[in-house]
Amino acid sequence: MIKTRSAYTKQIKQLDGHVSVIGQAVVEDIENTAKAIGDGNKDAAQETIDGHDSFERLHRNVEDTCMTLMLLQQPMASDLRLVTASFRAISDLARIDEMAYETALLTEEIDLTVPKELADLLVSMADKAATMVRQAVVSFGNGDVADAEKVFEEDDALDALYEQVRVKVIEYLKNGTESATAAPEFLSVAKYFERMGDHAQSVADWSIFRATGSYRGRTMGEND
Amino acid sequence: MAESMSVKDLNLYYGDHQALKDITLDMPAGKVTAFIGPSGCGKSTLLRCLNRMNDRIEGCRVEGTVKLGDTDVYENYDVYELRRRVGMVFQKPNPFPLSIYDNVAYGPRHHGKPSKAELDQIVETTLTDVGLWDEVKDKLDHSGLSLSGGQAQRLCIARALAVNPGVLLMDEPTSALDPISTGLVEELAVKVAKEHTVIIVTHNMQQATRISTKCAFFYLGELVEAAPTAQLFSTPKDKRTEDYLTGRFG
Numbered sequence: 001m002i003k004t005r006s007a008y009t010k011q012i013k014q015l016d017g018h019v020s021v022i023g024q025a026v027v028e029d030i031e032n033t034a035k036a037i038g039d040g041n042k043d044a045a046q047e048t049i050d051g052h053d054s055f056e057r058l059h060r061n062v063e064d065t066c067m068t069l070m071l072l073q074q075p076m077a078s079d080l081r082l083v084t085a086s087f088r089a090i091s092d093l094a095r096i097d098e099m100a101y102e103t104a105l106l107t108e109e110i111d112l113t114v115p116k117e118l119a120d121l122l123v124s125m126a127d128k129a130a131t132m133v134r135q136a137v138v139s140f141g142n143g144d145v146a147d148a149e150k151v152f153e154e155d156d157a158l159d160a161l162y163e164q165v166r167v168k169v170i171e172y173l174k175n176g177t178e179s180a181t182a183a184p185e186f187l188s189v190a191k192y193f194e195r196m197g198d199h200a201q202s203v204a205d206w207s208i209f210r211a212t213g214s215y216r217g218r219t220m221g222e223n224d
Numbered sequence: 225m226a227e228s229m230s231v232k233d234l235n236l237y238y239g240d241h242q243a244l245k246d247i248t249l250d251m252p253a254g255k256v257t258a259f260i261g262p263s264g265c266g267k268s269t270l271l272r273c274l275n276r277m278n279d280r281i282e283g284c285r286v287e288g289t290v291k292l293g294d295t296d297v298y299e300n301y302d303v304y305e306l307r308r309r310v311g312m313v314f315q316k317p318n319p320f321p322l323s324i325y326d327n328v329a330y331g332p333r334h335h336g337k338p339s340k341a342e343l344d345q346i347v348e349t350t351l352t353d354v355g356l357w358d359e360v361k362d363k364l365d366h367s368g369l370s371l372s373g374g375q376a377q378r379l380c381i382a383r384a385l386a387v388n389p390g391v392l393l394m395d396e397p398t399s400a401l402d403p404i405s406t407g408l409v410e411e412l413a414v415k416v417a418k419e420h421t422v423i424i425v426t427h428n429m430q431q432a433t434r435i436s437t438k439c440a441f442f443y444l445g446e447l448v449e450a451a452p453t454a455q456l457f458s459t460p461k462d463k464r465t466e467d468y469l470t471g472r473f474g
Protein backbone atom coordinates (compact mmCIF):
# COMPACT_ATOMS: atom_id res chain seq x y z
CA MET A 1 0.00 0.00 0.00
CA ILE A 2 1.48 3.31 -1.09
CA LYS A 3 1.40 6.37 1.09
CA THR A 4 4.21 8.81 0.50
CA ARG A 5 4.29 11.17 -2.43
CA SER A 6 7.53 9.77 -3.85
CA ALA A 7 6.07 6.25 -3.83
CA TYR A 8 3.02 7.67 -5.54
CA THR A 9 5.09 9.22 -8.33
CA LYS A 10 6.87 5.91 -8.84
CA GLN A 11 3.58 4.01 -9.02
CA ILE A 12 2.17 6.47 -11.55
CA LYS A 13 5.17 5.84 -13.80
CA GLN A 14 4.78 2.07 -13.35
CA LEU A 15 1.12 2.27 -14.30
CA ASP A 16 2.06 3.85 -17.60
CA GLY A 17 4.42 0.94 -18.27
CA HIS A 18 1.85 -1.68 -17.28
CA VAL A 19 -0.70 -0.43 -19.81
CA SER A 20 1.96 -0.73 -22.49
CA VAL A 21 2.84 -4.29 -21.39
CA ILE A 22 -0.81 -5.34 -21.39
CA GLY A 23 -1.27 -3.77 -24.81
CA GLN A 24 1.72 -5.64 -26.25
CA ALA A 25 0.43 -8.91 -24.80
CA VAL A 26 -2.96 -8.35 -26.43
CA VAL A 27 -1.36 -7.63 -29.80
CA GLU A 28 0.68 -10.85 -29.55
CA ASP A 29 -2.42 -12.86 -28.68
CA ILE A 30 -4.27 -11.51 -31.73
CA GLU A 31 -1.26 -12.32 -33.90
CA ASN A 32 -1.24 -15.84 -32.47
CA THR A 33 -4.84 -16.34 -33.57
CA ALA A 34 -3.83 -15.24 -37.08
CA LYS A 35 -1.05 -17.83 -37.09
CA ALA A 36 -3.43 -20.52 -35.83
CA ILE A 37 -6.00 -19.73 -38.52
CA GLY A 38 -3.62 -18.99 -41.39
CA ASP A 39 -0.97 -21.66 -40.85
CA GLY A 40 -2.75 -24.06 -38.52
CA ASN A 41 -0.09 -23.22 -35.95
CA LYS A 42 -1.37 -25.00 -32.83
CA ASP A 43 1.57 -23.83 -30.73
CA ALA A 44 0.61 -20.21 -31.30
CA ALA A 45 -2.96 -20.88 -30.19
CA GLN A 46 -1.68 -22.80 -27.17
CA GLU A 47 0.56 -19.88 -26.20
CA THR A 48 -2.47 -17.60 -26.03
CA ILE A 49 -4.47 -20.16 -24.06
CA ASP A 50 -1.62 -20.79 -21.60
CA GLY A 51 -1.05 -17.10 -21.05
CA HIS A 52 -4.68 -16.30 -20.36
CA ASP A 53 -4.60 -16.74 -16.58
CA SER A 54 -1.47 -14.65 -16.09
CA PHE A 55 -2.94 -11.98 -18.37
CA GLU A 56 -6.07 -11.92 -16.20
CA ARG A 57 -3.94 -11.53 -13.06
CA LEU A 58 -1.98 -8.66 -14.60
CA HIS A 59 -5.21 -6.99 -15.72
CA ARG A 60 -6.69 -7.28 -12.22
CA ASN A 61 -3.46 -6.01 -10.64
CA VAL A 62 -3.50 -2.91 -12.82
CA GLU A 63 -7.17 -2.38 -11.98
CA ASP A 64 -6.30 -2.64 -8.28
CA THR A 65 -3.45 -0.17 -8.76
CA CYS A 66 -5.82 2.34 -10.35
CA MET A 67 -8.38 1.92 -7.57
CA THR A 68 -5.71 2.23 -4.87
CA LEU A 69 -4.28 5.36 -6.43
CA MET A 70 -7.73 6.94 -6.64
CA LEU A 71 -8.59 5.93 -3.07
CA LEU A 72 -5.37 6.92 -1.34
CA GLN A 73 -3.88 9.66 -3.48
CA GLN A 74 -6.77 11.37 -5.26
CA PRO A 75 -4.68 12.07 -8.38
CA MET A 76 -5.30 15.25 -10.30
CA ALA A 77 -4.55 16.86 -13.65
CA SER A 78 -2.43 14.62 -15.93
CA ASP A 79 -2.21 11.96 -13.20
CA LEU A 80 -6.01 11.85 -12.96
CA ARG A 81 -6.23 11.47 -16.71
CA LEU A 82 -3.63 8.69 -16.71
CA VAL A 83 -5.33 6.72 -13.93
CA THR A 84 -8.89 7.04 -15.27
CA ALA A 85 -7.84 6.44 -18.89
CA SER A 86 -5.74 3.42 -17.85
CA PHE A 87 -8.63 2.01 -15.84
CA ARG A 88 -10.90 2.19 -18.87
CA ALA A 89 -8.32 1.26 -21.51
CA ILE A 90 -7.22 -1.94 -19.77
CA SER A 91 -10.86 -2.94 -19.53
CA ASP A 92 -11.11 -2.63 -23.33
CA LEU A 93 -7.82 -4.49 -23.76
CA ALA A 94 -9.06 -7.27 -21.48
CA ARG A 95 -12.19 -7.64 -23.63
CA ILE A 96 -10.03 -7.90 -26.74
CA ASP A 97 -7.81 -10.49 -25.11
CA GLU A 98 -10.83 -12.50 -24.00
CA MET A 99 -11.96 -12.68 -27.65
CA ALA A 100 -8.47 -13.69 -28.78
CA TYR A 101 -8.54 -16.43 -26.12
CA GLU A 102 -11.97 -17.65 -27.28
CA THR A 103 -10.72 -17.69 -30.86
CA ALA A 104 -7.64 -19.69 -29.83
CA LEU A 105 -9.88 -22.23 -28.08
CA LEU A 106 -12.03 -22.52 -31.21
CA THR A 107 -8.99 -23.27 -33.36
CA GLU A 108 -8.26 -26.20 -31.03
CA GLU A 109 -11.73 -27.62 -31.61
CA ILE A 110 -12.39 -26.75 -35.24
CA ASP A 111 -10.15 -26.54 -38.29
CA LEU A 112 -10.45 -22.93 -39.39
CA THR A 113 -7.68 -23.20 -42.02
CA VAL A 114 -10.19 -24.35 -44.66
CA PRO A 115 -11.84 -23.12 -46.74
CA LYS A 116 -8.76 -21.03 -47.47
CA GLU A 117 -10.60 -18.02 -48.85
CA LEU A 118 -12.44 -17.61 -45.53
CA ALA A 119 -9.31 -18.31 -43.50
CA ASP A 120 -7.43 -15.66 -45.50
CA LEU A 121 -10.15 -13.13 -44.78
CA LEU A 122 -9.96 -13.92 -41.05
CA VAL A 123 -6.18 -13.55 -41.10
CA SER A 124 -6.58 -10.16 -42.77
CA MET A 125 -9.06 -9.17 -40.08
CA ALA A 126 -6.68 -10.34 -37.32
CA ASP A 127 -3.81 -8.38 -38.86
CA LYS A 128 -5.96 -5.27 -39.12
CA ALA A 129 -7.23 -5.64 -35.54
CA ALA A 130 -3.67 -6.16 -34.25
CA THR A 131 -2.50 -3.06 -36.10
CA MET A 132 -5.34 -0.98 -34.64
CA VAL A 133 -4.65 -2.16 -31.09
CA ARG A 134 -0.91 -1.55 -31.51
CA GLN A 135 -1.52 2.00 -32.76
CA ALA A 136 -3.96 2.73 -29.95
CA VAL A 137 -1.57 1.44 -27.27
CA VAL A 138 1.42 3.29 -28.71
CA SER A 139 -0.57 6.53 -28.84
CA PHE A 140 -1.65 5.92 -25.24
CA GLY A 141 1.99 5.84 -24.25
CA ASN A 142 3.33 8.72 -26.32
CA GLY A 143 0.29 10.99 -26.28
CA ASP A 144 0.28 11.32 -30.07
CA VAL A 145 -3.31 12.29 -30.89
CA ALA A 146 -2.71 12.00 -34.66
CA ASP A 147 -1.70 8.34 -34.19
CA ALA A 148 -4.81 7.72 -32.12
CA GLU A 149 -7.00 9.29 -34.82
CA LYS A 150 -5.60 6.84 -37.38
CA VAL A 151 -7.17 3.98 -35.41
CA PHE A 152 -10.63 5.34 -36.20
CA GLU A 153 -9.75 5.59 -39.89
CA GLU A 154 -8.72 1.91 -39.95
CA ASP A 155 -12.03 0.64 -38.64
CA ASP A 156 -13.93 1.01 -41.92
CA ALA A 157 -11.55 -1.46 -43.58
CA LEU A 158 -12.12 -3.97 -40.76
CA ASP A 159 -15.89 -3.59 -41.08
CA ALA A 160 -15.58 -4.15 -44.84
CA LEU A 161 -13.65 -7.38 -44.24
CA TYR A 162 -16.34 -8.55 -41.82
CA GLU A 163 -18.96 -7.91 -44.47
CA GLN A 164 -16.97 -10.00 -46.95
CA VAL A 165 -16.82 -12.88 -44.46
CA ARG A 166 -20.55 -12.59 -43.80
CA VAL A 167 -21.40 -12.74 -47.52
CA LYS A 168 -19.08 -15.73 -48.05
CA VAL A 169 -20.54 -17.58 -45.05
CA ILE A 170 -24.05 -17.09 -46.43
CA GLU A 171 -22.87 -18.47 -49.77
CA TYR A 172 -21.42 -21.54 -48.09
CA LEU A 173 -24.60 -22.10 -46.12
CA LYS A 174 -26.77 -21.72 -49.24
CA ASN A 175 -24.63 -24.11 -51.24
CA GLY A 176 -24.67 -26.64 -48.42
CA THR A 177 -21.12 -27.80 -49.14
CA GLU A 178 -19.01 -29.64 -46.57
CA SER A 179 -17.45 -26.34 -45.53
CA ALA A 180 -20.85 -25.10 -44.44
CA THR A 181 -20.60 -26.99 -41.14
CA ALA A 182 -17.91 -24.61 -39.81
CA ALA A 183 -19.49 -21.49 -41.33
CA PRO A 184 -21.12 -20.27 -38.07
CA GLU A 185 -17.75 -20.46 -36.29
CA PHE A 186 -16.11 -18.45 -39.08
CA LEU A 187 -18.76 -15.79 -38.64
CA SER A 188 -18.29 -15.81 -34.85
CA VAL A 189 -14.55 -15.32 -35.17
CA ALA A 190 -15.06 -12.59 -37.76
CA LYS A 191 -17.42 -10.88 -35.32
CA TYR A 192 -14.74 -11.14 -32.61
CA PHE A 193 -12.21 -9.38 -34.84
CA GLU A 194 -14.74 -6.74 -35.82
CA ARG A 195 -15.45 -6.06 -32.14
CA MET A 196 -11.73 -5.95 -31.39
CA GLY A 197 -11.62 -3.01 -33.77
CA ASP A 198 -14.39 -1.28 -31.81
CA HIS A 199 -12.49 -1.78 -28.56
CA ALA A 200 -9.27 -0.55 -30.20
CA GLN A 201 -11.15 2.63 -31.10
CA SER A 202 -12.21 2.94 -27.48
CA VAL A 203 -8.57 2.60 -26.35
CA ALA A 204 -7.66 5.29 -28.90
CA ASP A 205 -10.38 7.49 -27.45
CA TRP A 206 -8.87 7.07 -23.97
CA SER A 207 -5.46 7.88 -25.45
CA ILE A 208 -6.86 11.18 -26.71
CA PHE A 209 -8.48 11.82 -23.33
CA ARG A 210 -5.23 11.11 -21.54
CA ALA A 211 -3.34 13.51 -23.79
CA THR A 212 -5.89 16.32 -24.01
CA GLY A 213 -8.64 15.94 -21.38
CA SER A 214 -11.20 15.69 -24.21
CA TYR A 215 -13.09 12.61 -25.26
CA ARG A 216 -15.84 12.02 -27.77
CA GLY A 217 -15.83 15.70 -28.60
CA ARG A 218 -16.38 16.81 -25.03
CA THR A 219 -13.96 18.38 -22.55
CA MET A 220 -14.13 17.66 -18.83
CA GLY A 221 -15.70 20.52 -16.91
CA GLU A 222 -17.00 22.41 -19.93
CA ASN A 223 -20.60 22.13 -18.71
CA ASP A 224 -19.86 23.71 -15.33
CA MET B 225 -29.42 38.67 -3.55
CA ALA B 226 -26.16 37.17 -4.78
CA GLU B 227 -23.78 39.71 -6.30
CA SER B 228 -20.80 39.24 -8.59
CA MET B 229 -17.33 40.50 -7.79
CA SER B 230 -14.42 41.25 -10.07
CA VAL B 231 -10.88 42.55 -9.82
CA LYS B 232 -8.96 44.16 -12.64
CA ASP B 233 -5.24 44.88 -12.88
CA LEU B 234 -4.99 44.56 -9.13
CA ASN B 235 -1.61 45.11 -7.50
CA LEU B 236 -1.05 45.07 -3.76
CA TYR B 237 2.09 46.10 -1.90
CA TYR B 238 3.14 45.64 1.72
CA GLY B 239 5.72 48.40 1.81
CA ASP B 240 8.23 47.49 -0.91
CA HIS B 241 7.02 43.91 -1.21
CA GLN B 242 4.52 43.27 -3.98
CA ALA B 243 2.10 40.61 -2.74
CA LEU B 244 -0.36 40.64 -5.67
CA LYS B 245 0.62 41.17 -9.30
CA ASP B 246 -1.80 42.33 -11.99
CA ILE B 247 -4.70 40.17 -10.90
CA THR B 248 -7.75 40.19 -13.16
CA LEU B 249 -10.53 37.81 -12.21
CA ASP B 250 -14.33 37.55 -12.33
CA MET B 251 -16.22 35.84 -9.53
CA PRO B 252 -19.73 35.07 -10.80
CA ALA B 253 -22.87 35.76 -8.77
CA GLY B 254 -24.64 32.81 -7.16
CA LYS B 255 -21.65 30.46 -7.46
CA VAL B 256 -18.80 29.21 -5.30
CA THR B 257 -15.38 30.40 -6.47
CA ALA B 258 -12.33 28.80 -4.84
CA PHE B 259 -8.82 30.24 -4.50
CA ILE B 260 -6.04 27.65 -4.23
CA GLY B 261 -2.27 27.80 -4.14
CA PRO B 262 0.71 27.26 -1.84
CA SER B 263 1.14 29.26 1.36
CA GLY B 264 2.17 32.84 0.70
CA CYS B 265 0.83 32.89 -2.86
CA GLY B 266 -1.54 35.78 -2.16
CA LYS B 267 -4.92 34.06 -2.11
CA SER B 268 -5.90 35.26 1.38
CA THR B 269 -4.50 38.70 0.59
CA LEU B 270 -6.76 38.90 -2.44
CA LEU B 271 -9.74 37.67 -0.41
CA ARG B 272 -9.14 40.42 2.13
CA CYS B 273 -9.02 43.02 -0.67
CA LEU B 274 -12.57 42.12 -1.61
CA ASN B 275 -14.01 43.73 1.51
CA ARG B 276 -11.03 45.98 2.20
CA MET B 277 -9.79 44.10 5.23
CA ASN B 278 -6.25 45.12 4.25
CA ASP B 279 -7.01 48.81 4.73
CA ARG B 280 -5.82 48.83 8.30
CA ILE B 281 -2.51 47.10 7.61
CA GLU B 282 0.26 49.65 7.83
CA GLY B 283 2.15 50.12 4.58
CA CYS B 284 -0.47 48.29 2.53
CA ARG B 285 -1.15 49.91 -0.85
CA VAL B 286 -3.71 48.73 -3.39
CA GLU B 287 -3.78 49.66 -7.09
CA GLY B 288 -6.36 48.61 -9.65
CA THR B 289 -10.07 48.05 -9.30
CA VAL B 290 -12.20 45.81 -7.12
CA LYS B 291 -15.85 45.78 -8.10
CA LEU B 292 -18.93 44.57 -6.28
CA GLY B 293 -21.45 44.35 -9.09
CA ASP B 294 -20.69 47.57 -10.99
CA THR B 295 -19.42 49.51 -7.99
CA ASP B 296 -15.72 50.09 -7.38
CA VAL B 297 -15.33 49.38 -3.67
CA TYR B 298 -12.12 51.43 -3.37
CA GLU B 299 -13.74 54.58 -4.87
CA ASN B 300 -15.52 56.58 -2.19
CA TYR B 301 -17.36 53.57 -0.87
CA ASP B 302 -18.45 53.31 2.75
CA VAL B 303 -16.38 50.48 4.19
CA TYR B 304 -19.04 49.51 6.76
CA GLU B 305 -21.67 49.22 4.05
CA LEU B 306 -19.16 47.20 2.02
CA ARG B 307 -18.66 44.74 4.87
CA ARG B 308 -22.42 44.36 5.24
CA ARG B 309 -22.66 43.46 1.58
CA VAL B 310 -19.48 41.37 1.62
CA GLY B 311 -19.36 39.24 4.78
CA MET B 312 -16.45 37.19 5.98
CA VAL B 313 -15.85 33.92 7.81
CA PHE B 314 -12.39 33.17 9.12
CA GLN B 315 -10.26 30.08 9.58
CA LYS B 316 -10.77 29.90 13.32
CA PRO B 317 -14.36 30.23 14.54
CA ASN B 318 -14.55 33.56 16.39
CA PRO B 319 -17.96 33.98 18.03
CA PHE B 320 -18.32 37.24 19.94
CA PRO B 321 -18.35 36.83 23.73
CA LEU B 322 -22.09 37.33 23.61
CA SER B 323 -25.10 35.04 23.68
CA ILE B 324 -25.86 32.89 20.66
CA TYR B 325 -28.87 35.13 19.97
CA ASP B 326 -26.83 38.32 20.19
CA ASN B 327 -24.10 36.94 17.95
CA VAL B 328 -26.66 36.57 15.15
CA ALA B 329 -28.53 39.77 16.02
CA TYR B 330 -25.34 41.84 16.19
CA GLY B 331 -25.20 42.77 12.51
CA PRO B 332 -28.91 43.50 11.96
CA ARG B 333 -28.92 45.74 15.06
CA HIS B 334 -26.04 47.79 13.69
CA HIS B 335 -27.29 47.99 10.13
CA GLY B 336 -30.90 48.94 10.87
CA LYS B 337 -33.51 49.33 13.55
CA PRO B 338 -35.40 46.07 13.50
CA SER B 339 -38.12 45.45 16.05
CA LYS B 340 -37.72 42.65 18.59
CA ALA B 341 -40.13 40.51 16.60
CA GLU B 342 -38.19 41.15 13.37
CA LEU B 343 -34.94 40.37 15.12
CA ASP B 344 -36.36 37.11 16.52
CA GLN B 345 -37.41 36.14 13.02
CA ILE B 346 -33.96 36.95 11.56
CA VAL B 347 -32.23 34.91 14.28
CA GLU B 348 -34.50 31.89 13.82
CA THR B 349 -34.38 32.00 10.01
CA THR B 350 -30.62 32.44 9.85
CA LEU B 351 -29.86 29.75 12.41
CA THR B 352 -32.24 27.44 10.54
CA ASP B 353 -30.45 28.22 7.27
CA VAL B 354 -27.12 27.15 8.75
CA GLY B 355 -28.65 24.03 10.30
CA LEU B 356 -28.08 25.19 13.87
CA TRP B 357 -31.57 26.11 15.05
CA ASP B 358 -32.58 22.69 16.34
CA GLU B 359 -29.30 22.40 18.22
CA VAL B 360 -29.45 25.80 19.95
CA LYS B 361 -33.09 26.94 20.04
CA ASP B 362 -33.37 26.06 23.73
CA LYS B 363 -30.16 27.83 24.73
CA LEU B 364 -30.14 31.03 22.71
CA ASP B 365 -29.07 32.91 25.82
CA HIS B 366 -25.97 30.72 26.25
CA SER B 367 -22.63 32.16 25.29
CA GLY B 368 -21.52 31.68 21.68
CA LEU B 369 -18.20 30.62 23.15
CA SER B 370 -19.85 27.53 24.67
CA LEU B 371 -20.41 25.90 21.27
CA SER B 372 -18.24 23.20 19.70
CA GLY B 373 -15.85 24.18 16.89
CA GLY B 374 -18.22 23.11 14.12
CA GLN B 375 -21.23 24.74 15.76
CA ALA B 376 -19.24 27.91 16.44
CA GLN B 377 -18.20 28.13 12.78
CA ARG B 378 -21.81 27.73 11.66
CA LEU B 379 -22.77 30.43 14.17
CA CYS B 380 -20.16 32.71 12.57
CA ILE B 381 -21.61 31.95 9.15
CA ALA B 382 -25.07 32.73 10.52
CA ARG B 383 -23.73 36.00 11.94
CA ALA B 384 -22.39 36.94 8.51
CA LEU B 385 -25.59 35.91 6.72
CA ALA B 386 -27.90 37.72 9.14
CA VAL B 387 -27.30 41.05 7.35
CA ASN B 388 -28.08 39.39 4.01
CA PRO B 389 -24.78 40.03 2.23
CA GLY B 390 -24.47 39.65 -1.53
CA VAL B 391 -21.12 37.92 -1.10
CA LEU B 392 -19.69 35.66 1.59
CA LEU B 393 -15.91 35.39 1.85
CA MET B 394 -14.55 32.27 3.56
CA ASP B 395 -10.87 32.04 4.50
CA GLU B 396 -10.07 28.36 5.09
CA PRO B 397 -13.30 27.98 7.07
CA THR B 398 -12.92 24.26 7.79
CA SER B 399 -9.22 23.85 8.45
CA ALA B 400 -9.84 23.68 12.21
CA LEU B 401 -12.88 21.42 11.97
CA ASP B 402 -13.44 17.65 12.07
CA PRO B 403 -14.69 15.87 8.92
CA ILE B 404 -18.35 15.92 9.98
CA SER B 405 -18.34 19.64 10.73
CA THR B 406 -16.35 20.19 7.54
CA GLY B 407 -19.04 18.39 5.58
CA LEU B 408 -21.76 20.53 7.16
CA VAL B 409 -19.93 23.76 6.35
CA GLU B 410 -19.30 22.62 2.77
CA GLU B 411 -22.99 21.76 2.32
CA LEU B 412 -23.81 25.15 3.74
CA ALA B 413 -21.44 27.00 1.40
CA VAL B 414 -23.04 25.37 -1.64
CA LYS B 415 -26.54 26.01 -0.32
CA VAL B 416 -26.08 29.68 0.56
CA ALA B 417 -24.16 30.50 -2.64
CA LYS B 418 -27.42 30.79 -4.57
CA GLU B 419 -28.36 33.82 -2.48
CA HIS B 420 -24.91 34.92 -1.28
CA THR B 421 -22.03 34.43 -3.73
CA VAL B 422 -19.30 32.41 -1.96
CA ILE B 423 -15.59 33.02 -2.45
CA ILE B 424 -13.47 30.57 -0.51
CA VAL B 425 -9.76 30.18 0.16
CA THR B 426 -8.81 26.59 0.80
CA HIS B 427 -5.71 24.42 1.04
CA ASN B 428 -7.88 21.36 0.67
CA MET B 429 -8.01 20.65 -3.05
CA GLN B 430 -10.71 18.00 -2.64
CA GLN B 431 -12.80 20.65 -0.91
CA ALA B 432 -12.33 22.97 -3.86
CA THR B 433 -13.41 20.20 -6.25
CA ARG B 434 -16.40 19.31 -4.09
CA ILE B 435 -17.94 22.73 -3.67
CA SER B 436 -16.66 25.24 -6.22
CA THR B 437 -17.77 25.78 -9.79
CA LYS B 438 -14.85 28.05 -10.62
CA CYS B 439 -11.34 27.77 -9.29
CA ALA B 440 -8.34 30.09 -9.42
CA PHE B 441 -4.75 28.99 -8.84
CA PHE B 442 -2.27 31.52 -7.44
CA TYR B 443 1.50 31.34 -7.23
CA LEU B 444 3.94 33.96 -5.94
CA GLY B 445 1.32 36.69 -6.06
CA GLU B 446 0.24 35.88 -9.61
CA LEU B 447 -3.06 34.48 -10.80
CA VAL B 448 -1.69 31.60 -12.84
CA GLU B 449 -4.96 30.18 -14.08
CA ALA B 450 -8.71 30.37 -13.48
CA ALA B 451 -11.19 27.94 -15.02
CA PRO B 452 -14.30 25.85 -14.33
CA THR B 453 -13.26 23.62 -11.45
CA ALA B 454 -13.50 20.25 -13.20
CA GLN B 455 -11.49 21.63 -16.09
CA LEU B 456 -8.77 23.13 -13.89
CA PHE B 457 -8.34 19.91 -11.92
CA SER B 458 -8.38 17.60 -14.95
CA THR B 459 -6.76 19.62 -17.71
CA PRO B 460 -4.83 22.60 -16.36
CA LYS B 461 -3.34 24.78 -19.06
CA ASP B 462 -0.29 26.06 -17.17
CA LYS B 463 2.60 23.81 -16.12
CA ARG B 464 2.76 25.48 -12.69
CA THR B 465 -0.85 24.48 -12.03
CA GLU B 466 -0.17 20.97 -13.30
CA ASP B 467 2.89 20.64 -11.04
CA TYR B 468 1.03 21.96 -8.00
CA LEU B 469 -1.98 19.68 -8.49
CA THR B 470 0.16 16.58 -9.05
CA GLY B 471 2.41 17.36 -6.10
CA ARG B 472 5.52 17.83 -8.24
CA PHE B 473 6.14 21.40 -7.27
CA GLY B 474 9.65 22.81 -7.23
